[in-house]
Amino acid sequence: MTSRIDAIALDRADPLASFRDEFLVTDPAVIYLDGNSLGMTPARTVTRIHEVVTGEWASGLIGSWDRWLDMPQRVGDRLAPLIGAAPGEVVVHDSTTVNLYQLVHAALALRTDRTVIAIDAGEFPTDRYVVQGIADATGRTVRDGFVELGDVAVVVRSVVDYRTAAVVDVAAETARARAAGALVVWDLAHAAGVLAVDLGAAGAELAVGCSYKFLNGGPGAPGWSYVAAALQPHLRQPIWGWFAHVDQFAMGPTFAPRPDIGRLLLGTPSILALTAADEGIALSARAGILEISAKADALTAFALRLCDELGLATSTPRDPARRGGHVAVVHDDARTLVPALAARCVITDFREPDVIRIGCSPLTTRFTDVYDGLVLIAQLAADSSSSPADAGTDPAQR
Numbered sequence: 001m002t003s004r005i006d007a008i009a010l011d012r013a014d015p016l017a018s019f020r021d022e023f024l025v026t027d028p029a030v031i032y033l034d035g036n037s038l039g040m041t042p043a044r045t046v047t048r049i050h051e052v053v054t055g056e057w058a059s060g061l062i063g064s065w066d067r068w069l070d071m072p073q074r075v076g077d078r079l080a081p082l083i084g085a086a087p088g089e090v091v092v093h094d095s096t097t098v099n100l101y102q103l104v105h106a107a108l109a110l111r112t113d114r115t116v117i118a119i120d121a122g123e124f125p126t127d128r129y130v131v132q133g134i135a136d137a138t139g140r141t142v143r144d145g146f147v148e149l150g151d152v153a154v155v156v157r158s159v160v161d162y163r164t165a166a167v168v169d170v171a172a173e174t175a176r177a178r179a180a181g182a183l184v185v186w187d188l189a190h191a192a193g194v195l196a197v198d199l200g201a202a203g204a205e206l207a208v209g210c211s212y213k214f215l216n217g218g219p220g221a222p223g224w225s226y227v228a229a230a231l232q233p234h235l236r237q238p239i240w241g242w243f244a245h246v247d248q249f250a251m252g253p254t255f256a257p258r259p260d261i262g263r264l265l266l267g268t269p270s271i272l273a274l275t276a277a278d279e280g281i282a283l284s285a286r287a288g289i290l291e292i293s294a295k296a297d298a299l300t301a302f303a304l305r306l307c308d309e310l311g312l313a314t315s316t317p318r319d320p321a322r323r324g325g326h327v328a329v330v331h332d333d334a335r336t337l338v339p340a341l342a343a344r345c346v347i348t349d350f351r352e353p354d355v356i357r358i359g360c361s362p363l364t365t366r367f368t369d370v371y372d373g374l375v376l377i378a379q380l381a382a383d384s385s386s387s388p389a390d391a392g393t394d395p396a397q398r
């Protein structure tokens with residue numbers, strides 16, 4: 001049986017352990033296992049936002065736009081190596097939902113001979129809703145799943161499943177879609193900053209993701225878009241804002257897009273949100289994506305081993321190459337267990353219908369956090385199944 005001493009030894013041997021000291025911990029009693037949903041607060045973010053507010057906004061006033069204007073591209077260039085993109089292929093702007101809308105629209109405009117958009121029925125809700133809305137507005141049809149791609153214009157697909165953490169082979173699925181004549185818009189919301197995804201090597205052409213989960217960019221931090229360099233000049237996105245104009249301050253009568261990734265910009269970006277995103281991304285860049293993904297493997301492997309030993313069911317793949325940065329514990333009482341855990345300072349999250357997600361965020365999660373969290377889940381689960389109501393004496397009270 002794995003013991004807490006084993007977890008302590010793993011924390012001591014962890015080459016990324018010191019990164020936790022770069023984050024604010026306001027209550028040491030809290031065991032935070034939800035960094036896959038909202039990453040913790042880098043201490044540098046607080047300092048940097050203060051500097052930007054006082055030194056750039058208050059002192060520089062509107063003159064600071066000189067240094068702010070290209071921030072979405074600069075932060076994109078910092079993020080690029082973490083997802084296998086080249087400089088100039090990533091821009092950080094707006095929410096993942098908006099970015100997805102833009103790229104699905106733009107991809108459809110490149111496949112006018114086809115009318116089908118393929119997406120899995122179990123995909124994250126916003127992706128399905130965006131696809132349904134575009135199909136509804138443009139007379140396209142939505143197909144569930146990716147088996148038949150022969151008549152598909154655009155595939156929308158997450159790299160990491162938000163419930164099970166199952167990972168798709170991006171290179172193989174991009175190649176299969178391309179052979180069938182379809183374009184893929186990849187969603188890296190649960191992959192960026194935790195897996196060593198190499199979009200360039202995989203031949204991926206279009207992708208979106210967020211920066212507030214494993215990248216620790218802060219609540220509502222902007223999402224990002226990736227467009228392979230070769231595709232950029234051909235991409236016509238649907239929201240023509242002035243930040244995407246090739247000559248923004250000419251204030252001309254008609255829209256003409258920039259030739260580069262900047263054509264995806266819309267209106268004035270939130271500089272404070274971009275500042276926070278930049279600091280989170282910078283921290284991950286400093287740690288290194290290979291080191292981060294190695295720790296994610298180790299944490300999730302440890303969690304799966306504990307699940308087995310503690311008798312907890314999980315839907316997360318055993319193969320480390322097919323597993324993201326969280327572990328899904330499956331339990332009939334998941335809905336009530338999550339608040340019961342929170343009452344004991346263990347923060348996880350619930351996903352319909354029966355999943356407790358254990359987020360393993362490599363820069364902040366310790367092996368002891370995983371150990372303590374899973375042991376408590378097993379205890380509470382045992383209590384819930386041995387409680388009189390659950391024992392089935394009175395089904396009406398269950």
Ligand SMILES: Cc1ncc(COP(=O)(O)O)c(C=O)c1O
Binds near residue numbers: 162
């Ligand atoms: C897989 C996936 N896609 C898209 C989104 C939506 O992101 P946003 O709300 O930032 O637009 C999320 C949010 O958690 C997500 O998990």
